[in-house]
Amino acid sequence: MVSKVVFGRGSFNQLEEILLLKRLNVNAPFIFLVDEVFQGNDKITSRIPLAYEDEVIFISAKEEPKTCQVDALVEYIILKFKDRPSGIIGIGGGTLLDLSKAVSIMLTNEGEAQDYQGWDLVKNPAIYHVGIPTISGTGAEVSRTAVLTGPEKKLGINSDYTPFDQVVLDPELIDNVPTPQWFFTGMDCYIHCIESLNGTYLNAFSQSYGEKALELCREVFLGDHLNTQAAQDKLMMASWHGGMSIAYSQVGIAHAMSYGLSYLLGTKHGIGNCIVFDRLEEFYPEGVKEFKAMKSKFNIDLPQGLCKDLSDKEFNIMIDVALSMVPLWENALGKNWNKTITREKLRSIYEIM
Amino acid sequence: MVSKVVFGRGSFNQLEEILLLKRLNVNAPFIFLVDEVFQGNDKITSRIPLAYEDEVIFISAKEEPKTCQVDALVEYIILKFKDRPSGIIGIGGGTLLDLSKAVSIMLTNEGEAQDYQGWDLVKNPAIYHVGIPTISGTGAEVSRTAVLTGPEKKLGINSDYTPFDQVVLDPELIDNVPTPQWFFTGMDCYIHCIESLNGTYLNAFSQSYGEKALELCREVFLGDHLNTQAAQDKLMMASWHGGMSIAYSQVGIAHAMSYGLSYLLGTKHGIGNCIVFDRLEEFYPEGVKEFKAMKSKFNIDLPQGLCKDLSDKEFNIMIDVALSMVPLWENALGKNWNKTITREKLRSIYEIM
Numbered sequence: 159m160v161s162k163v164v165f166g167r168g169s170f171n172q173l174e175e176i177l178l179l180k181r182l183n184v185n186a187p188f189i190f191l192v193d194e195v196f197q198g199n200d201k202i203t204s205r206i207p208l209a210y211e212d213e214v215i216f217i218s219a220k221e222e223p224k225t226c227q228v229d230a231l232v233e234y235i236i237l238k239f240k241d242r243p244s245g246i247i248g249i250g251g252g253t254l255l256d257l258s259k260a261v262s263i264m265l266t267n268e269g270e271a272q273d274y275q276g277w278d279l280v281k282n283p284a285i286y287h288v289g290i291p292t293i294s295g296t297g298a299e300v301s302r303t304a305v306l307t308g309p310e311k312k313l314g315i316n317s318d319y320t321p322f323d324q325v326v327l328d329p330e331l332i333d334n335v336p337t338p339q340w341f342f343t344g345m346d347c348y349i350h351c352i353e354s355l356n357g358t359y360l361n362a363f364s365q366s367y368g369e370k371a372l373e374l375c376r377e378v379f380l381g382d383h384l385n386t387q388a389a390q391d392k393l394m395m396a397s398w399h400g401g402m403s404i405a406y407s408q409v410g411i412a413h414a415m416s417y418g419l420s421y422l423l424g425t426k427h428g429i430g431n432c433i434v435f436d437r438l439e440e441f442y443p444e445g446v447k448e449f450k451a452m453k454s455k456f457n458i459d460l461p462q463g464l465c466k467d468l469s470d471k472e473f474n475i476m477i478d479v480a481l482s483m484v485p486l487w488e489n490a491l492g493k494n495w496n497k498t499i500t501r502e503k504l505r506s507i508y509e510i511m
Numbered sequence: 512m513v514s515k516v517v518f519g520r521g522s523f524n525q526l527e528e529i530l531l532l533k534r535l536n537v538n539a540p541f542i543f544l545v546d547e548v549f550q551g552n553d554k555i556t557s558r559i560p561l562a563y564e565d566e567v568i569f570i571s572a573k574e575e576p577k578t579c580q581v582d583a584l585v586e587y588i589i590l591k592f593k594d595r596p597s598g599i600i601g602i603g604g605g606t607l608l609d610l611s612k613a614v615s616i617m618l619t620n621e622g623e624a625q626d627y628q629g630w631d632l633v634k635n636p637a638i639y640h641v642g643i644p645t646i647s648g649t650g651a652e653v654s655r656t657a658v659l660t661g662p663e664k665k666l667g668i669n670s671d672y673t674p675f676d677q678v679v680l681d682p683e684l685i686d687n688v689p690t691p692q693w694f695f696t697g698m699d700c701y702i703h704c705i706e707s708l709n710g711t712y713l714n715a716f717s718q719s720y721g722e723k724a725l726e727l728c729r730e731v732f733l734g735d736h737l738n739t740q741a742a743q744d745k746l747m748m749a750s751w752h753g754g755m756s757i758a759y760s761q762v763g764i765a766h767a768m769s770y771g772l773s774y775l776l777g778t779k780h781g782i783g784n785c786i787v788f789d790r791l792e793e794f795y796p797e798g799v800k801e802f803k804a805m806k807s808k809f810n811i812d813l814p815q816g817l818c819k820d821l822s823d824k825e826f827n828i829m830i831d832v833a834l835s836m837v838p839l840w841e842n843a844l845g846k847n848w849n850k851t852i853t854r855e856k857l858r859s860i861y862e863i864m
Contacts, residue, residue, distance in 0.1 A: 161514055162671065165716035165759060318515065327716065362744035363518035363680065366752060370723040391715035399719060406518060 159405075160289075160300055163325045165394075167387070170290065170328040174207035177245065180286050186241040187211035191231070191258045193250030193292060194218045202249070202292075202331070211239060219253035222420055222427060225271035225308040228260040235265065242266075245286035248322075251343060252296030252305075252427060255289045259304035259320050262287035271315070272308040280317035289322040292331040294393045295343035295428065297350060297401020299325050305427070312421045312479060327398065329390040341379075341458050342428035344393055345449065347400040348375045349431050352445035353410030354403045357489040361407065368403035371396045379452040410490035411441050414483040415507065418476030423464065433460055433511050441490065464511045477504045512758075513642075513653055516678045518747075520740070523643065523681040527560035530598065533639050539594040540564035544584070544611050546603030546645060547571045555602070555645075555684075564592060572606035575773050575780060578624035578661040581613040588618065595619075598639035601675075604696060605649030605658075605780060608642045612657035612673050615640035624668070625661040633670035642675040645684040647746045648696035648781065650703060650754020652678050658780070665774045665832060680751065682743040694732075694811050695781035697746055698802065700753040701728045702784050705798035706763030707756045710842040714760065721756035724749045732805040763843035764794050767836040768860065771829030776817065786813055786864050794843065817864045830857045 164172055177188055187210060194216040196202045206214060215231070235243060242265060248258025262284040264271055274280050291299045298304075302321050303314030314320075332340075351372040354364055374396035378389050416430035425433070436453075439446045453460070465473070481487075481504070487495040517525055530541055540563060547569040549555045559567060568584070588596060595618060601611025615637040617624050627633050644652045651657075655674050656667030667673075685693075704725040707717055727749035731742050769783035778786070789806075792799045806813070818826070834840075834857070840848040 159512060159514055159516060161512055163512060163716075166714055329715070361519055362682070362741075362748050363516075363751075366723055366727060366745070366748040370719055374719060388715075392719070395715050395719040398716075 160321050160325050161323050163327060165327040167328060167330045167391075169326055170205060170331060173205070173247075173288075173290070173326060176288070176324060176326070177207060177247075180245055181209075182244045183241065184210045185239070186244040187213055187239055188245050188247060189235060189243050189261075190214045190247045190249060191254055191261065192216050193254050196249070196292070206249075217250075217254060217257065219251055221424060222307050222312070223253045223257045223260070223305070225275065225306045228257060228264055228271040228306065231257070231261050232264045235261070243285060245288060247288040247290065249290045249292060251291065251293040252298040252346075255291060255296070255298035256304040256306065258287055258289065259284070259298075259322065260306060260315055263304070263315060263317070263319055271306060272310070274315045274317070275306060275308050275311060275313040277316045278318070280315065280319050282319070284319045286323050288324040288326065290326045290328070290331065291394070291397070293335050293339065293343050294332050294397040295345065295347040295400075297347065297397050297404065299327070300398050300401035301405055307421060311482065312417045327394050329387070329394045332390050332394060337456060338458060339428070341452075341456050342426070342432055344375065344379060344396075345432050345435070345452070346428045347371060347393075347397045348379065348449065348452070349412050349435050349445075350400040350404045350409060351375065352442050353412060353490065354400075354407045356442060356445070357407055357410055358492050359407040359489040364403045364407035367399045367406070371400035371403055374399065376448075380448070380455065408485050408489035410486055411438055414480045414486040414490075415476075415504070417483060418480040418508070419464070419511075421479045422472055422476045425464070429461070433464065434507075436460055437507055437510055465508050473505050473508060474501075476508055477501050480504055513674050513678050514676050516680060518680040520681060520683045520744075522679055523558060523684060526558070526600075526641075526643070526679060529641070529677060529679070530560060530600075533598055534562075535597045536594060537563045538592070539597040540566055540592055541598050541600060542588060542596050542614075543567045543600045543602060544607055544614065545569050546607050549602070549645070559602075570603075570607060570610065572604055574777060575660050575665070576606045576610045576613070576658070578613075578628070578659045581610060581617055581624040581659065584610070584614050585617045588614070596638060598641060600641040600643065602643045602645060604644065604646035605651040605699075608644060608649070608651035609657040609659065609667075611640055611642060612637070612651075612675065613659060613668055616657070616668060616670070616672055624659060625663065627668045627670070628659060628661050628664060628666040630669045631671070633668065633672050635672070637672045639676050641677040641679065643679045643681070643684065644747070644750070646688050646692065646696050647685050647750040648698065648700040648753075650700065650750050650757065652680070653751050653754035654758055660774060664835065665770045680747050682740070682747045685743050685747060690809060691811060692781070694805075694809050695779070695785055697728065697732060697749075698785050698788070698805070699781045700724060700746075700750045701732065701802065701805070702765050702788050702798075703753040703757045703762060704728065705795050706765060706843065707753075707760045709795060709798070710760055710763055711845050712760040712842040717756045717760035720752045720759070724753035724756055727752065729801075733801070733808065761838050761842035763839055764791055767833045767839040767843075768829075768857070770836060771833040771861070772817070772864075774832045775825055775829045778817070782814070786817065787860075789813055790860055790863055818861050821861075826858050826861060827854075829861055830854050833857055
């Protein structure tokens with residue numbers, strides 16, 4: 159689990175104090191991986207505490223994070239600096255947070271990031287890493303995974319060394335997120351809850367986190383009484399609790415199928431989940447109904463016809479990726495999941511997206 | 512925060528596997544501090560994984576944990592074993608968990624436990640320590656404090672090094688707790704929630720944890736639909752969430768005054784909180800009303816007349832201890848708390864207990 163967390167509006171200002179004690183020496187920089195939407199945004203960049211060799215690297219989150227991107231960042235850091243960094247600080251959404259987790263791991267582990275996609279393959283502790291979400295919903299700030307698209311698969315680096323050593327939860331930072339992105343990312347959390355709470359892996363630990371996250375999502379996306387600040391605070395906590403819920407259970411069908419979309423078409427995770435979940439009435443009837451109500455409340459249009467021109471080969475690639483997510487299917491439908499979920503069944507669902 | 516947690520009925524059996532990777536060498540034992548109620552209880556003791564020099568020390572939880580008890584345990588361990596232990600494993604309720612946290616800290620920090628009562632006074636990381644609750648409510652399994660009664664005060668060792676490195680939440684272990692003890696300890700959690708949720712320090716982080724814990728307490732102590740196992744599971748999670756809630760806010764009046772009772776009369780924390788909270792209608796009207804309903808549902812009789820024969824000097828000792836808990840009063844009543852809370856006011860409340 160995350161070792162330390164601070165929460166509060168304006169808590170981003172505590173970053174300098176937090177890092178002060180963690181600097182190894184003047185040659186060991188802090189590397190800030192920051193979503194490029196903040197480039198030129200003084201309100202954020204002027205508050206990043208830089209000293210000595212510290213460096214800010216702006217990174218686009220337009221595409222899902224890739225193993226090769228991690229390897230390139232690690233190579234750049236190793237070649238440029240005399241000493242191993244004092245720490246990696248990720249500032250952004252799930253993409254930046256997962257990249258930061260993966261870079262911090264690959265600075266102390268040999269080989270390439272793709273070698274560690276899976277469960278508990280990481281051998282050495284990562285370097286100190288801090289996560290600062292600027293958009294809420296993915297749960298990446300609290301999870302023990304760093305989801306990456308590799309040459310062969312989209313799969314997380316799941317390990318005890320993946321979680322952040324420190325998280326700064328400052329709800330002010332999620333101000334100004336464009337509504338569609340805010341919605342799609344928030345729905346990642348909502349879908350986590352539905353998948354976790356309706357899963358066969360559920361236990362009282364996950365249930366208590368999932369129920370709280372779901373309640374907060376409903377307040378934010380269906381309620382009428384919250385002011386902007388309260389909605390930001392609550393969404394940030396929903397993401398946290400939703401992440402904790404799936405960390406101790408598992409996600410389900412929407413995530414399995416959405417991984418197929420991402421892998422083949424590069425569809426971003428949040429919107430991909432929404433596109434898939436929208437078609438899963440058969441499996442999550444109440445959740446999908448409520449999702450459609452939220453979509454309608456915020457006038458969200460989902461892309462249509464994503465799969466209409468795909469070839470058989472392309473469908474098969476998506477189906478292979480989705481079917482490889484065995485724990486997700488098992489969580490959703492139990493041990494005999496593959497009696498219900500055939501290739502034809504999956505294709506029929508993908509075809510209407 | 513706690514670095515790792517496992518949850519589940521029977522998860523106590525994972526302890527051997529968990530400790531396997533943490534043994535430093537054959538001369539560095541694991542020391543198990545275990546509530547003496549389990550002495551002779553094969554169902555528990557036979558599952559404690561012992562090897563090499565490992566030792567089980569049974570400790571009575573009849574009295575609140577003391578700084579001198581911590582110092583004696585540390586001295587015993589240092590004199591008996593060649594190497595510093597591989598870890599301390601606490602198995603029991605709040606008393607055993609707090610003792611284990613404190614011993615693990617004092618094995619790496621000079622001086623006496625009383626030197627570290629306060630906030631952030633601990634200099635060196637504690638040795639590896641594991642918490643395994645066998646009764647639920649205190650939140651000691653998740654908190655960053657180890658509350659001890661010292662020669663001068665009852666106050667916690669609050670530090671970043673206090674939380675457990677690993678927690679094992681096995682709801683089976685809270686089977687067979689006698690009803691009054693189960694109730695008093697559970698009410699510690701309920702009172703945490705009321706104090707946190709009604710406090711001026713409240714933020715969305717603490718609120719989300721406190722609300723969930725409160726909801727779970729209500730299911731356990733007021734609901735009619737839970738079977739025994741579900742009630743155990745939910746109470747264990749209530750304690751966890753309640754502990755998280757106060758870790759990021761603060762407790763209030765019941766705790767401040769209960770510390771006075773404990774210090775002077777040795778009243779155990781859980782029952783002391785109940786005795787005080789029962790008299791706090793003025794400050795927490797709804798919470799106290801609900802508490803009385805739970806008390807009545809389980810036919811709980813609280814001791815009466817605890818303070819009827821106390822001298823002025825004794826009242827003053829309790830009042831001094833209670834008044835010294837400044838953050839608790841400030842959380843409960845705001846910065847001007849001492850306009851409402853005079854010595855006379857406190858005495859009048861203590862007098863009816």
